[in-house]
Amino acid sequence: MARNKYDVDEVLEDKFDVNQLKRLLAYLIPYRKRFVSVGFMMLSASAFTMLIPQFFQKVMDVCIPNKDMKGIAFYSFLTLLAAFYSAFSLRYKIKYTNQIGQQIIHDMRYDIFEHLQELPFSYYDDRPHGKIQVRVVNYVNSISDLLSNGILNTITDLCNLVFIIVFMLILNVRLTLVCLCGLPILAIVIVVIKKKQRTAWQVQSNKQSNLNAYIAESINGIRVTQSFVREDVNSGIFNNLSGSYRKSWMRAVMFNFTMGPSIDIISIITTAAIYVLGVSWMINGETGITVGVLVAFTAYIGRFWAPINTLAGFYNSLLTAISYLERIFETIDEPVVVKDREDAVEMPPIHGDVAFDHVTFSYEPGVPILKDVSFHANQGQSFAVVGPTGAGKTTLVNLLSRFYNVDSGRILIDGIDIAGVTIRSLRKQMGVMMQDSFIFSGTIMDNIRYGNFSATDEEVIRAAKTVCAHDFIMEMENGYQTQVNERGSRLSAGQRQLISFARALLADPKILILDEATSSIDTETEIILQKGLNELLKGRTSFIIAHRLSTIKNSSCIMYVDKGTILEKGTHDELMAQKGEYYKLYMSQYASLM
Numbered sequence: 230m231a232r233n234k235y236d237v238d239e240v241l242e243d244k245f246d247v248n249q250l251k252r253l254l255a256y257l258i259p260y261r262k263r264f265v266s267v268g269f270m271m272l273s274a275s276a277f278t279m280l281i282p283q284f285f286q287k288v289m290d291v292c293i294p295n296k297d298m299k300g301i302a303f304y305s306f307l308t309l310l311a312a313f314y315s316a317f318s319l320r321y322k323i324k325y326t327n328q329i330g331q332q333i334i335h336d337m338r339y340d341i342f343e344h345l346q347e348l349p350f351s352y353y354d355d356r357p358h359g360k361i362q363v364r365v366v367n368y369v370n371s372i373s374d375l376l377s378n379g380i381l382n383t384i385t386d387l388c389n390l391v392f393i394i395v396f397m398l399i400l401n402v403r404l405t406l407v408c409l410c411g412l413p414i415l416a417i418v419i420v421v422i423k424k425k426q427r428t429a430w431q432v433q434s435n436k437q438s439n440l441n442a443y444i445a446e447s448i449n450g451i452r453v454t455q456s457f458v459r460e461d462v463n464s465g466i467f468n469n470l471s472g473s474y475r476k477s478w479m480r481a482v483m484f485n486f487t488m489g490p491s492i493d494i495i496s497i498i499t500t501a502a503i504y505v506l507g508v509s510w511m512i513n514g515e516t517g518i519t520v521g522v523l524v525a526f527t528a529y530i531g532r533f534w535a536p537i538n539t540l541a542g543f544y545n546s547l548l549t550a551i552s553y554l555e556r557i558f559e560t561i562d563e564p565v566v567v568k569d570r571e572d573a574v575e576m577p578p579i580h581g582d583v584a585f586d587h588v589t590f591s592y593e594p595g596v597p598i599l600k601d602v603s604f605h606a607n608q609g610q611s612f613a614v615v616g617p618t619g620a621g622k623t624t625l626v627n628l629l630s631r632f633y634n635v636d637s638g639r640i641l642i643d644g645i646d647i648a649g650v651t652i653r654s655l656r657k658q659m660g661v662m663m664q665d666s667f668i669f670s671g672t673i674m675d676n677i678r679y680g681n682f683s684a685t686d687e688e689v690i691r692a693a694k695t696v697c698a699h700d701f702i703m704e705m706e707n708g709y710q711t712q713v714n715e716r717g718s719r720l721s722a723g724q725r726q727l728i729s730f731a732r733a734l735l736a737d738p739k740i741l742i743l744d745e746a747t748s749s750i751d752t753e754t755e756i757i758l759q760k761g762l763n764e765l766l767k768g769r770t771s772f773i774i775a776h777r778l779s780t781i782k783n784s785s786c787i788m789y790v791d792k793g794t795i796l797e798k799g800t801h802d803e804l805m806a807q808k809g810e811y812y813k814l815y816m817s818q819y820a821s822l823m
């Protein structure tokens with residue numbers, strides 16, 4: 230998908246791809262035994278109940294004329310038995326189809342979620358997150374019923390249909406042919422509406438996706454919305470999106486509802502024809518048509534159209550489901566563009582020597598963000614990256630963890646090209662604190678431990694103390710066990726930064742990346758933090774992005790980046806002496822204090 234927004238529909242697949250159905254059926258394979266057992270129960274029950282009209286016929290044509298009470302009792306008993314067996318198998322079916330359905334939902338969601346975890350940043354950069362959520366939650370839900378109940382009902386209904394046709398043929402061939410005349414008419418109805426119906430469901434799934442994307446975006450941006458009093462405008466946008474969704478839904482179900490009444494009309498016409506023709510043939514004394522045969526036959530006609538109605542319903546839900554399946558499999562098939570090469574090796578324990586060798590990178594083809602960047606950081610050096618907004622600083626450090634693939638050039642750690650090592654072994658040895666200090670729901674302890682799951686409580690606390698987070702954490706009602714919300718809405722921006730700082734440290738990485746780590750921290754805390762940090766950075770190679778230049782003054786090397794190239798490089802004193810861009814930036818911040 231190209232860059233997408235909440236009000237931009239995703240591209241519709243033109244053709245119905247049967248492979249998607251095959252892939253869907255593959256989800257059933259692990260549960261095939263249970264599935265077959267339910268199918269067997271349903272089929273045996275329906276075969277048994279199909280005999281009921283035959284029992285009626287025997288009672289009417291044989292037992293009643295012969296006043297055979299034993300025969301009547303016998304057939305009544307068989308009818309009762311068939312009814313009980315059918316009720317029992319129905320209960321069995323409901324229980325296990327639900328179980329299988331839920332299991333399949335779980336499996337499919339797991340596959341999507343697992344894949345989503347592997348997809349690179351670029352995937353998330355390009356689409357609203359609400360559109361991803363709707364696939365994992367709503368779309369998967371919508372197809373589970375089709376997989377469990379739908380397929381079973383279809384199989385049993387198809388078999389029912391065969392049973393019924395066989396029994397009808399046994400009763401009377403000519404009447405059966407009259408009944409079957411209705412099927413070609415139904416086929417015409419299906420062919421006429423099929424394409425429109427499919428498109429209508431695809432449009433509906435797009436509109437649902439758009440609506441979801443907007444809801445997710447609005448919730449995330451609620452603070453900005455309220456600050457700028459945009460509630461009315463947003464409600465208007467929501468109203469439009471919701472209105473389009475409603476319209477698309479109504480149009481799609483309208484096609485579905487065309488089927489039921491069409492089948493009813495065809496069924497009424499054929500039944501009427503059978504009454505008229507059957508009775509006239511009986512009056513004319515044609516052989517093989519008795520009152521019993523007519524009663525039994527009309528009982529079968531009722532049953533003949535019921536499975537066709539269910540099959541039509543299945544066909545409807547199949548078309549609905551296909552539009553969801555396209556999106557689900559599209560997500561599962563989304564290529565993981567940042568992945569291990571086939572010959573990738575484990576990254577050996579990192580010492581911390583880092584080199585960029587003529588690195589060029591672009592997010593979008595033809596728009597390079599980093600242009601032929603080269604530099605070398607020795608083990609243990611602290612490298613500061615400064616420069617104007619949008620210069621490419623974050624991009625540069627993101628490449629070090631291989632969050633994106635470079636277009637050309639190499640990034641070497643300890644002389645090893647990181648393109649040739651496994652991503653896992655590389656990232657496990659890096660400590661990254663991103664600009665967006667994300668906090669997960671859970672305790673503060675859990676949030677810091679995110680950096681290293683095997684860390685003890687003491688290690689977590691030590692990391693928090695190093696970054697001066699310990700005091701504010703201890704002031705919270707349950708200290709490290711205090712629950713925080715997703716995104717850390719209970720915490721101040723500075724507190725969130727300190728927690729993610731501690732998280733980055735906990736992995737004891739040889740390379741530490743701090744992207745605006747202290748931008749929201751007050752100057753007093755920052756001064757204390759700086760002391761701890763200086764201690765901590767010893768022996769580690771660090772890349773620090775900072776707008777506040779006081780924090781990076783003592784770095785081994787400062788790189789001034791602008792428009793994707795390194796314009797200046799050196800120590801603070803060297804760059805100040807150069808009186809170039811860094812000098813100007815520094816003076817703009819601190820001239821009044823000098």
Ligand SMILES: Nc1ncnc2c1ncn2[C@@H]1O[C@H](COP(=O)(O)OP(=O)(O)OP(=O)(O)O)[C@@H](O)[C@H]1O
Nearest residue numbers: 354592593598616617618619620621622623624625
């Ligand atoms: N995911 C993305 N897709 C496309 N372009 C992007 C993406 N992320 C960043 N950019 C563009 O790349 C350029 C560099 O962005 P980057 O975030 O690296 O800048 P920065 O120097 O870290 O800025 P800041 O100081 O504001 O954080 C910007 O022009 C930005 O618009």
